[in-house]
Amino acid sequence: MSILEERKLQVYRKGAEPLQLDCNKQSVAGSVSQRACVFCGSRVVLYPIADALHVVHGPLGCASYTWDIRGALSSGPQLHRLSFSTDLREMDVIQGGEKKLAKALSQLIDQYHPKAAFVYSTCIVGVIGDDVEAVCRQVSAAKGIPVLPVHSEGFRGTKRDGYRAACEALLQLVGTGSTEGIGPVSVNILGDFNLAGEVWMIRDYFEKMGVQVVATITGDGRVDDIRRAHGAALNLVQCSGSMTHLAKQLQEKRGIPFKRVSYFGIEDMAQALYDTAEFFAPRCPGIVEKTAELVSQELAVVMPQIALYRRKLEGRKAAVYVGGAFKAFSLVRALRQLGMSTLMVGSQTGLREDYEELRDLCDEGTIIVDDSNPLELSAFLQEKEVDLFIGGVKERPIAYKLGVGFCDHNHERKQPLAGFLGMLNFAREVYNTVASPVWKLTPRGRKREMARELS
Amino acid sequence: MTAIEPQAATRNACKLCAPLGACMALRGVEGAAPFLHGSQGCATYIRRYLISHFREPVDIAVSGFSEATTVFGGRDNLHSGLKNVARQYHPELIGIATTCLPETIGEDVGFLLHEFDPGGDSELRLVHVSTPSYRGTHVDGFHATIRALVEQLADGGTAGEHVNVFPGMVSPADLRYLKEVFADFGLEATLLPDYSETLDGPQLDEYQKIPAGGTPVEKVRGMGRARASLELGRTLAESGTAAAFLDSQFDVPRRKLGWPIGVLESDRFFAALAELTGRPTPEKHVKERGRLVDSYVDAHKYVFGRRAIVYGEEDLVVGLTAFLAEIGVQPVLCASGGESGRLKEAVTAVAGDAADDIVVREGMDFATMGEVARGLAPDFLIGSSKGYSVSRDLDIPLIRVGFPIHDRIGGQRILHLGYRGAQQLFDAVTNTLLARAQDGSPVGYSYL
Numbered sequence: 001m002s003i004l005e006e007r008k009l010q011v012y013r014k015g016a017e018p019l020q021l022d023c024n025k026q027s028v029a030g031s032v033s034q035r036a037c038v039f040c041g042s043r044v045v046l047y048p049i050a051d052a053l054h055v056v057h058g059p060l061g062c063a064s065y066t067w068d069i070r071g072a073l074s075s076g077p078q079l080h081r082l083s084f085s086t087d088l089r090e091m092d093v094i095q096g097g098e099k100k101l102a103k104a105l106s107q108l109i110d111q112y113h114p115k116a117a118f119v120y121s122t123c124i125v126g127v128i129g130d131d132v133e134a135v136c137r138q139v140s141a142a143k144g145i146p147v148l149p150v151h152s153e154g155f156r157g158t159k160r161d162g163y164r165a166a167c168e169a170l171l172q173l174v175g176t177g178s179t180e181g182i183g184p185v186s187v188n189i190l191g192d193f194n195l196a197g198e199v200w201m202i203r204d205y206f207e208k209m210g211v212q213v214v215a216t217i218t219g220d221g222r223v224d225d226i227r228r229a230h231g232a233a234l235n236l237v238q239c240s241g242s243m244t245h246l247a248k249q250l251q252e253k254r255g256i257p258f259k260r261v262s263y264f265g266i267e268d269m270a271q272a273l274y275d276t277a278e279f280f281a282p283r284c285p286g287i288v289e290k291t292a293e294l295v296s297q298e299l300a301v302v303m304p305q306i307a308l309y310r311r312k313l314e315g316r317k318a319a320v321y322v323g324g325a326f327k328a329f330s331l332v333r334a335l336r337q338l339g340m341s342t343l344m345v346g347s348q349t350g351l352r353e354d355y356e357e358l359r360d361l362c363d364e365g366t367i368i369v370d371d372s373n374p375l376e377l378s379a380f381l382q383e384k385e386v387d388l389f390i391g392g393v394k395e396r397p398i399a400y401k402l403g404v405g406f407c408d409h410n411h412e413r414k415q416p417l418a419g420f421l422g423m424l425n426f427a428r429e430v431y432n433t434v435a436s437p438v439w440k441l442t443p444r445g446r447k448r449e450m451a452r453e454l455s
Numbered sequence: 456m457t458a459i460e461p462q463a464a465t466r467n468a469c470k471l472c473a474p475l476g477a478c479m480a481l482r483g484v485e486g487a488a489p490f491l492h493g494s495q496g497c498a499t500y501i502r503r504y505l506i507s508h509f510r511e512p513v514d515i516a517v518s519g520f521s522e523a524t525t526v527f528g529g530r531d532n533l534h535s536g537l538k539n540v541a542r543q544y545h546p547e548l549i550g551i552a553t554t555c556l557p558e559t560i561g562e563d564v565g566f567l568l569h570e571f572d573p574g575g576d577s578e579l580r581l582v583h584v585s586t587p588s589y590r591g592t593h594v595d596g597f598h599a600t601i602r603a604l605v606e607q608l609a610d611g612g613t614a615g616e617h618v619n620v621f622p623g624m625v626s627p628a629d630l631r632y633l634k635e636v637f638a639d640f641g642l643e644a645t646l647l648p649d650y651s652e653t654l655d656g657p658q659l660d661e662y663q664k665i666p667a668g669g670t671p672v673e674k675v676r677g678m679g680r681a682r683a684s685l686e687l688g689r690t691l692a693e694s695g696t697a698a699a700f701l702d703s704q705f706d707v708p709r710r711k712l713g714w715p716i717g718v719l720e721s722d723r724f725f726a727a728l729a730e731l732t733g734r735p736t737p738e739k740h741v742k743e744r745g746r747l748v749d750s751y752v753d754a755h756k757y758v759f760g761r762r763a764i765v766y767g768e769e770d771l772v773v774g775l776t777a778f779l780a781e782i783g784v785q786p787v788l789c790a791s792g793g794e795s796g797r798l799k800e801a802v803t804a805v806a807g808d809a810a811d812d813i814v815v816r817e818g819m820d821f822a823t824m825g826e827v828a829r830g831l832a833p834d835f836l837i838g839s840s841k842g843y844s845v846s847r848d849l850d851i852p853l854i855r856v857g858f859p860i861h862d863r864i865g866g867q868r869i870l871h872l873g874y875r876g877a878q879q880l881f882d883a884v885t886n887t888l889l890a891r892a893q894d895g896s897p898v899g900y901s902y903l
Contacts, residue, residue, distance in 0.1 A: 002543070004543065006539075026521055027519050028539060029533075030490070030517075030540040031516075031539055031543075032514050032515065032516050032540075033517075035499060036496045036500065055464065058555070059588035060471070060588060061472030061475070063468065064470070064472065065471070065503070066500075067841075084465070085465045086463070087465035088589050089589050089590070090590050093555075093589050104464035107462060108466075123493070123494050123525075123554075124555045124556055124589075127525065127559050127560055154494035154556075155524065155525050156522055157521075373514075375514075375543055375544075375662070378662035379662070396506070397506050397512040397513075398512055401512055401659055401662065402660065402662060403659075443658055447660060
């Protein structure tokens with residue numbers, strides 16, 4: 001396989017030499033990157049806020065492609081699952097889309113009664129010169145709810161810049177609500193999107209520990225909770241890429257400390273709870289013991305079953321390619337827990353420090369790749385002869401076409417994979433794909449069978 | 456029902472943007488690589504959308520606009536992107552479709568492509584199509600791409616024996632069926648596009664950079680020498696289509712038919728083939744027709760008088776309406792996100808007596824459909840999986856056809872066309888209604 005000259009520094013094989021990996025840059029033209037755009041980054045972060053109106057300002061495509069595609073659940077309103085677009089046409093492009101946007105917002109707010117509205121700018125909005133901020137201000141004044149512009153023009157950077165734009169919009173909300181009733185042992189959960197109800201599981205753990213959860217940002221998110229999020233004593237940040245900006249800003253402006261956590265895999269999940277307990281220990285005696293008890297109770301339920309899966313999966317090989325590198329750390333550890341090694345790992349938007357951590361975590365010979373593409377990924381899967389590929393919808397057909405098992409760890413999944421129970425689900429998911437008899441019928445499977453018979 | 460104020464926003468759209476149609480059409484040309492001139496996200500979103508339906512790898516390259524590109528123009532990104540695709544994918548052809556961004560900044564993509572030098576003695580062909588997402592829908596992007604391919608590749612010369620067929624945005628199963636029918640008639644046909652294999656392929660042990668299959672570029676070149684063009688789609692424009700171009704440029708006579716869905720529209724299609732080849736409809740298809748009509752009779756009472764909402768791409772809607780009307784189902788709403796301006800006329804032409812009671816709506820979205828539907832007392836919906844929310848709200852079944860099918864497998868294998876496709880549609884409609892009656896019955900009859 002040939003790797004494009006411009007991309008050679010974005011692929012690293014762990015060996016004796018130190019990490020050399022180029023990252024956090026614009027995708028190479030024509031490389032068929034698996035990445036999306038700034039808009040996608042913003043939309044991903046804000047989407048789960050269920051009582052807000054999400055209006056995509058631009059031609060139709062961007063709204064259509066993001067209509068109800070995620071498993072981000074809400075315990076109440078379902079407004080986030082609708083797709084609203086100003087559907088700009090040729091005449092709007094010529095004459096400007098401000099009037100149409102104002103009218104659309106006004107009608108939709110009257111119709112759906114949201115608690116706030118987010119207005120996402122797509123590529124051409126900046127180019128045709130619409131003053132989206134002014135329209136938002138005007139509608140906000142008329143309707144009495146926050147109407148927040150999200151500067152998410154697709155070309156203005158990468159998905160990571162979209163996360164930042166979303167955090168900026170959220171920062172407009174945080175601090176505008178009352179903090180009454182918020183105690184000293186309280187957190188905000190940042191960077192969990194409540195896929196398949198994951199944030200409910202996590203919230204439940206914290207509540208059992210005696211920790212109050214003020215706002216879940218943005219999984220099962222509510223505008224009013226976000227408005228009072230500044231009352232929490234600690235921010236717990238998962239998915240480092242998407243929410244770190246918000247956490248840093250809240251630390252800087254409001255003095256709220258934050259901790260990076262992950263809820264994937266037994267080790268990381270337990271660590272997240274222990275870190276939180278430790279933080280509150282001085283003001284909440286007994287919390288560490290309570291947490292230890294909780295963890296051991298949860299483990300007692302899932303570990304015996306996980307052990308059964310481990311017996312079946314031991315020695316199998318995996319490849320991982322995900323959006324943010326932080327999730328990759330957890331996955332490498334979780335796979336190890338199942339007795340599996342990760343021979344290729346990559347991400348769309350990792351930073352240098354992320355890849356350094358990945359390097360330390362991985363075995364010799366592991367391929368580490370930034371901003372990869374189908375030709376590279378398919379070549380890596382074949383070279384490493386993996387049994388499993390973990391990724392999202394765009395990675396799935398690459399695995400399947402080559403007769404490799406696949407586990408969806410992206411936003412479309414409908415299976416909770418976080419928390420202790422999530423680890424059991426993960427083990428089952430991995431087992432269900434790796435152990436399926438269908439592989440025996442595929443060209444790759446037949447080759448393997450023949451090789452086995454010969455040896 | 457109170458009058459609904461015209462909405463400024465589109466709510467749950469029943470359409471997609473033009474570049475998606477372009478990419479799908481380009482997948483139907485052998486050795487072709489689709490390439491979008493625009494932002495990274497456009498390619499990725501479209502890939503994901505197509506992958507979720509076809510469940511096949513769909514590689515789409517993109518030039519990837521940045522802030523600087525948007526200010527200074529996309530020339531360098533376009534050129535380096537094309538070079539990279541040529542180097543990595545070794546395509547015979549790269550189809551370059553524009554997105555809204557370069558079109559809005561007024562980029563002269565034609566000129567930029569003219570300047571492009573692939574290097575070496577490359578035989579690489581470039582085909583350019585303008586598909587800004589603020590103009591038309593994915594269907595318009597699809598047809599514009601077919602037209603661009605023909606316009607930029609076809610050449611004239613002595614007329615051959617072959618016939619051009621422009622099927623429209625049908626399923627891979629439909630394309631395979633059409634090819635079988637042509638073979639049975641002994642008709643030499645160039646089908647454009649043909650993604651019957653590229654978007655519905657077998658398991659492999661090597662990743663195919665460009666999936667095998669598709670209409671060979673040589674065949675597209677030969678379209679200017681065909682003895683006739685057959686284009687399917689009653690809502691196609693009189694001018695501007697690939698067949699219209701071949702007619703005016705190379706005097707290839709053009710014949711327009713509806714999508715052959717149901718007995719009557721299929722009869723027209725088979726009659727046209729019989730006329731073109733001078734042969735009667737082959738026995739195999741006569742028998743399929745016979746069994747189909749026989750099944751219509753067997754089950755006519757289960758479906759008669761039932762009320763259906765039909766939605767999706769305009770030509771699909773017209774075909775389904777023809778089929779439903781001939782089995783005694785009353786289409787109550789025929790809707791599309793498309794805005795050809797020709798849907799009502801086409802629906803009326805095929806619906807016979809049922810036409811009087813049909814609400815026909817172009818430019819409709821699913822939220823509006825849900826609101827309008829309440830007053831129409833429909834028994835079922837027929838269209839893509841995107842109507843699921845409406846079907847759930849109304850608590851009536853959805854029969855999944857067309858594109859996209861994102862909540863079931865096998866969208867690429869749904870056969871809509873011909874007697875065989877009608878048989879499958881008819882069984883699906885009838886059995887859905889029977890299941891509904893059975894499940895809803897307190898008795899739970901096990902013998903119907």
